[in-house]
Amino acid sequence: MTLSRDEDSSLRHWSARLIQALQILDLEVDHERIVDVANASAEAVSPNAGAISAFIVGYAAGTASTKGRKGSREAVHAAAEKVIGLCRHGESGGPDEEGWTKTAQ
Structure with missing residues (x-):
């Protein structure tokens, strides 16, 4: 999704x-990616799933990047890809139904 100039500026x-x-001055936000996660989750599950998914992506990225495993941009991208992949299956199906073996979790 491409954000309009006004929405991008506002975000x-x-x-x-x-x-x-919040005093996290070195944080860079990929607005379009987070909006994609929120929209895909809201469409796949419910309107409120978008907010929950965006929070969980941020949390996952924060824990991954603070443990030295990934940079913050890479961590957000990896977490967002995982969530968007799950959204393709809606509320059921996908890797969580079969287990997370070999999914880098």
Whole structure:
């Protein structure tokens, strides 16, 4: 999904305010990727699944990057890809039904 110029500007401003307020000044946000995760989750499961999925992607990326395993951009991308993959199956089906063997979890 491509964000409109106005929405992108608004999200960048909002992100800057949050980043400053939460004192995570070195954070870079891939707005389009997070919006893709939220939209795919909302469509696959329910409107509120978008917010929950975006939070979980951020949390997963934060724990991965603080353990020295990945850079934050790479960690967000990996977590977002996993969530979007699950969205293709909706609320059921997919790797979690068969187990997570060989999924880098």
